[in-house]
Amino acid sequence: MSAPFGRRVAVVVSRVELGAYVVLEVADDATPAAPGQFYMLAAVERWGGGEDERPFLGRAISALAARGERRVAFLLEDVGPGTRRLCELEAGDDMYLVGPLGRGFVPPEDGQEALLVGGGVGIPPLAMFQEAWGGRALLGFRDAQRAPGASLFDNPEVATDDGSVGHHGPVTDLLDRVLGEGGEFVLYGCGPPGLLEALRVRALRHGVAAQLCLEAPMACGFGACYGCVVETTEGYKRICVDGPVLDAAVLV
Amino acid sequence: MIDFCGIELAHPVINASGCFDVLAARACFGEELIERFPFSAYVSKTVTLAPRAGNPPPRLWESAAGMINSIGLPNPGIEGYLDEHLGEYAKLGVPLITNVMGSTAAEFVALLAALEDRSEVAAIELNVSCPNVATGLDIGADPRGLRLLLEELRPLTQKPLIVKLTPNTADVGACASAAEEGGADAVSLINTLRAMALGYGGKPWLGGGSGGLSGPAIRAVALAQVASVAERVAIPIVGMGGVSSGADAAALLEVGALLVAVGTESFRDPAAGARISAELARLFAENAGS
Ligand SMILES: Cc1cc2nc3c(=O)[nH]c(=O)nc-3n(C[C@H](O)[C@H](O)[C@H](O)COP(=O)(O)OP(=O)(O)OC[C@H]3O[C@@H](n4cnc5c(N)ncnc54)[C@H](O)[C@@H]3O)c2cc1C
Ligand SMILES: Cc1cc2nc3c(=O)[nH]c(=O)nc-3n(C[C@H](O)[C@H](O)[C@H](O)COP(=O)(O)O)c2cc1C
Ligand code: FES
Numbered sequence: 001m002s003a004p005f006g007r008r009v010a011v012v013v014s015r016v017e018l019g020a021y022v023v024l025e026v027a028d029d030a031t032p033a034a035p036g037q038f039y040m041l042a043a044v045e046r047w048g049g050g051e052d053e054r055p056f057l058g059r060a061i062s063a064l065a066a067r068g069e070r071r072v073a074f075l076l077e078d079v080g081p082g083t084r085r086l087c088e089l090e091a092g093d094d095m096y097l098v099g100p101l102g103r104g105f106v107p108p109e110d111g112q113e114a115l116l117v118g119g120g121v122g123i124p125p126l127a128m129f130q131e132a133w134g135g136r137a138l139l140g141f142r143d144a145q146r147a148p149g150a151s152l153f154d155n156p157e158v159a160t161d162d163g164s165v166g167h168h169g170p171v172t173d174l175l176d177r178v179l180g181e182g183g184e185f186v187l188y189g190c191g192p193p194g195l196l197e198a199l200r201v202r203a204l205r206h207g208v209a210a211q212l213c214l215e216a217p218m219a220c221g222f223g224a225c226y227g228c229v230v231e232t233t234e235g236y237k238r239i240c241v242d243g244p245v246l247d248a249a250v251l252v
Numbered sequence: 253m254i255d256f257c258g259i260e261l262a263h264p265v266i267n268a269s270g271c272f273d274v275l276a277a278r279a280c281f282g283e284e285l286i287e288r289f290p291f292s293a294y295v296s297k298t299v300t301l302a303p304r305a306g307n308p309p310p311r312l313w314e315s316a317a318g319m320i321n322s323i324g325l326p327n328p329g330i331e332g333y334l335d336e337h338l339g340e341y342a343k344l345g346v347p348l349i350t351n352v353m354g355s356t357a358a359e360f361v362a363l364l365a366a367l368e369d370r371s372e373v374a375a376i377e378l379n380v381s382c383p384n385v386a387t388g389l390d391i392g393a394d395p396r397g398l399r400l401l402l403e404e405l406r407p408l409t410q411k412p413l414i415v416k417l418t419p420n421t422a423d424v425g426a427c428a429s430a431a432e433e434g435g436a437d438a439v440s441l442i443n444t445l446r447a448m449a450l451g452y453g454g455k456p457w458l459g460g461g462s463g464g465l466s467g468p469a470i471r472a473v474a475l476a477q478v479a480s481v482a483e484r485v486a487i488p489i490v491g492m493g494g495v496s497s498g499a500d501a502a503a504l505l506e507v508g509a510l511l512v513a514v515g516t517e518s519f520r521d522p523a524a525g526a527r528i529s530a531e532l533a534r535l536f537a538e539n540a541g542s
Contacts, residue, residue: 002282006523053316217312220519223276226323227312
């Protein structure tokens, strides 16, 4: 299913704070996103003039949920001028939207158990995955301000870096325990580069398949600029059109 | 209709090379892209003789009202382009301009030879922003070298030759006029301005070390360079650099461009070209009415 051509204006219908995160719900009646797909977002008003006179380009943001019929939701963390401006948007504000874009996750086959391993603001594609296809969620957060992100999941197991919520340590501790129990697993991962690399290594070591949702700075999100590449066994691939979800086996 | 070097174009807005991959865009947006194709001609990304992987990431840096890229001209090489891309581009229903770059005159000669029999190609754009191995200067930054290159290439093809001038030169007007003397049918400008960005620890951020600045940040430079080239040459000019509205396009036409190309703005809005040409048509209509 393809996205409408061009950027469109959509209205923010709600803004809810979830600890350090902001959840925006936006009215949109285009093709719903699949888990792992993303949109390029920008505010219609005052996009620019922040830190370093940025933002200028749209920002790639994963779909969190295609709620009901005509809604799409996003989870945002203020990490710079682009996400800061998006986090400021209130119900009634206009937003530019291009998408849904990219290739999302492929669901597990019968008899396989999906392990959804997410870190921080990387959890939205996994929340959407669980809603669509189920799966056991293992989530890592920095601290108690971010752990409320776990409320987007059914029965999540949580780890925090500072030990304030759940297991004290990296989410890979939880994963190692589950992998140790044995089973027909497929890993689905999204989060910071360090986590994705840890998942890639574990997938290799345990001989399990892994689909990882990658990130790179993006100018366009639709394959036009060749700016978002990652090195793979088949050369550089554009994360926006060949991903963002890639099979861990092709990563180097 | 606009007559550009004998090619009929429906309106004056085309894409800037390397800023719109129709094959990827079609995969994202489907048939609507073709039905509402924003450009009156399609310019390919730069094609070189041998395939190129491009520069290591990171390739992008966002700057004030613009961006710096060090993409490094990834492309499948001329054979891959002819076998895999050109046939698909031909389905767009607009004239095709193939942008090529050689690092020597001999490479340009081979690229022109490969394109000569392909009727799908309406014109050839020569990217001369490649450093000359002998002098270290961009081929396009040296007026004499540029004239000699064009004198060698002009007799080799029936197709119009557009020279994509580099802005990284002391006197772009002299370069444009040298291209015209050498036999160029048109010039296009501006390419990106050489730029760099520092990341953590004061190290260059971009994988390629430095890159090229584009977007609104270079719009005023583009206007000045197009204006100075227009004073020096009689051949058609394709103006580009930071065009993000019909008014920006009108300004380039006002100082002497026949066509305008949209690059970076398409990243922010894939359909920017359509909006810009509609705004431009409205400006023309208003002016005609007043
Ligand atoms: C497919 C995909 C999905 C994503 N989903 C989400 C999501 O659901 N929620 C969410 O909050 N984020 C998401 N992101 C991440 C978000 O798009 C980026 O973090 C974005 O760059 C933030 O922009 P900013 O202006 O807030 O921060 P920036 O200032 O862009 O900082 C982010 C990082 O970019 C680098 N950087 C700093 N300055 C520059 C510069 N001038 N030019 C280029 N790079 C620079 C640094 O490494 C910095 O840590 C996603 C990214 C991708 C690719
Ligand atoms: C990401 C990117 C890739 C580009 N690739 C090419 C290229 O392959 N060949 C070329 O001649 N120019 C290339 N350019 C330059 C553009 O065609 C154009 O000259 C320049 O970006 C100025 O226009 P703009 O400000 O509208 O982007 C590229 C520019 C960008 C931003
Ligand atoms: S972001 Fe432009 S090609 Fe991927």
